Amino acid sequence: MQNYKMIVLDLDDTLLQDDHTISARTKKALMKAQEAGVKVVLASGRPTFAMIHIAEELELEKYGSFILSFNGAKIINYKTKEELFSSTLPVETVHGLYDISKKEDVSILTYDGDDIVAETITAYTKKESEITGMHIKEVDSFKQAITRPVVKVLMVDEPTKLAIVEKKLQKQLEGKLSVMRSKPFFLEFTEAGVDKGTSLHQLIKQVGIEQEEVIAIGDSYNDLAMITFAGLGVAMGNAPDDIKEVANYVTDTNMNHGVAKVVETFILNKMLQA
Numbered sequence: 571m572q573n574y575k576m577i578v579l580d581l582d583d584t585l586l587q588d589d590h591t592i593s594a595r596t597k598k599a600l601m602k603a604q605e606a607g608v609k610v611v612l613a614s615g616r617p618t619f620a621m622i623h624i625a626e627e628l629e630l631e632k633y634g635s636f637i638l639s640f641n642g643a644k645i646i647n648y649k650t651k652e653e654l655f656s657s658t659l660p661v662e663t664v665h666g667l668y669d670i671s672k673k674e675d676v677s678i679l680t681y682d683g684d685d686i687v688a689e690t691i692t693a694y695t696k697k698e699s700e701i702t703g704m705h706i707k708e709v710d711s712f713k714q715a716i717t718r719p720v721v722k723v724l725m726v727d728e729p730t731k732l733a734i735v736e737k738k739l740q741k742q743l744e745g746k747l748s749v750m751r752s753k754p755f756f757l758e759f760t761e762a763g764v765d766k767g768t769s770l771h772q773l774i775k776q777v778g779i780e781q782e783e784v785i786a787i788g789d790s791y792n793d794l795a796m797i798t799f800a801g802l803g804v805a806m807g808n809a810p811d812d813i814k815e816v817a818n819y820v821t822d823t824n825m826n827h828g829v830a831k832v833v834e835t836f837i838l839n840k841m842l843q844a
Contacts, residue, residue, distance in 0.1 A: 574837055575779050577603060578611040578638070578770060578796055580788035581624065582701060582753070583824050584806050585612070590701070592627065599833035604633040608837055611773065613638040613766050615752035615792055617721070618646060619684045620702030640721040641752065641792055642769030643760045655772050657761040658719035663747070665713050667723050667759055674735050676727040676757075678712065680720045687715050694726035694755050722760050729754035752792040767795025785836060787821070787829055789813065804832050 577600075579585045587593055592600075604610055610628060612621055618639040625637055630648035637646040645655040659667075664680060671678035679688040679695055685707040688695050699706050709715040725735065736757050740749045748760045766788075774784060786793070786800035789809040797803035797817050805817035806828050814820045822828040 572782060572801065572836075573840070574608065574785050574802065575783040576609045576611060576774065576777075576785070577833065577837070578613050578766075578784060578786040578800065579829060580766075580790065580793045581612060581614040581616060581621065583789045583808060584787055584793075585624070585824070585829050587825055592624070593827050593830065595827045596830040596833075597628070599830040599838060600628055603833050603837050604629070604635065606837070606841060609633070609777065609779070610635040611638055611770070612636070613642070613770070613786070613788075613793075613796060615641045615722075615756070615758055616702055617681050617704065618644055620704060623703075636773060638766060638769050638773065641748070641750070641758055641760050641764070642766045642795075643721045643764050645769055645773050654776055655769060656721075657764045658721055659723060659747075659759070659761060660719055661716060664716050664720055664723055667725075668712050668716075670739065671725050674725070674738075676725045676732065676735055678723065678725050680716060680723045682707065682715070682720070687712070692726065694728075697755070698724065698726065722758060724759070725757040726755055727757075732757050750792045750794075752790055758792060765795040766793060767799040770796050770799055785832065787832055789824070802836060 621637050621639055625648050634649040637648055643657040646653055668678055677690055677692045679686050686699055686704050687707050689712040691708055736751055743749055747762050748765050750758055752758050782801035784800040785802045786796040787804040788797055789806040803817045804819045804821055805814040807823035821832050
């Protein structure tokens with residue numbers, strides 16, 4: 571019977587309900603797991619700023635747990651606030667992505683400190699602002715505004731169009747950048763080889779936890795790498811079928827305590843049996 575020592579959680583549509591809150595049952599289960607020594611890792615495409623309130627709610631600092639933000643481009647020890655890993659995109663790469671976004675006729679945004687930087691504000695830019703709680707800084711020239719490396723870039727548009735752009739750019743930028751959708755309308759770009767799976771590998775090496783001792787739970791395509799990497803890869807009940815197919819286990823939906831049910835079944839109930 572496997573003794574799990576780490577649980578890695580996507581946020582939107584996984585840990586969080588549709589109103590962006592954690593259910594009381596899920597919070598209770600995660601607090602009990604942390605009290606028993608299990609490390610909780612919040613793993614999201616979100617910028618770090620947009621994850622802090624959740625880290626505070628789950629008391630990650632007290633229990634020495636972690637944040638894996640920007641799709642794995644940053645790993646932070648929430649107790650010490652130390653960056654264990656950080657990856658960025660050079661300015662010329664970001665400017666190149668801007669040119670591609672123009673060619674493909676999709677909107678583009680990135681981050682500067684606690685601001686979202688965009689040349690045009692669309693419904694999808696507003697959606698990112700709403701999800702992250704970050705202010706949108708509208709600029710006249712995206713290229714002139716971006717003068718230093720950034721962690722991540724997003725192209726945003728309606729899902730059908732973005733799915734076509736995703737396939738095209740994954741082929742075009744293979745080996746140069748990681749390209750994946752975190753939501754149907756968000757296409758994310760990070761450094762090549764950086765995703766939630768590779769960052770999770772970095773983290774467990776640093777903290778001395780084995781791959782088979784990790785549970786990873788997610789619902790979307792940017793979660794695939796960590797779901798397939800973890801000892802127990804879990805897909806949410808609300809995940810697309812092709813993600814469920816590669817997972818070891820499918821739990822309930824984000825609106826029906828899916829994360830709590832995994833923690834209870836694979837961690838808390840096993841402790842009671844021990």
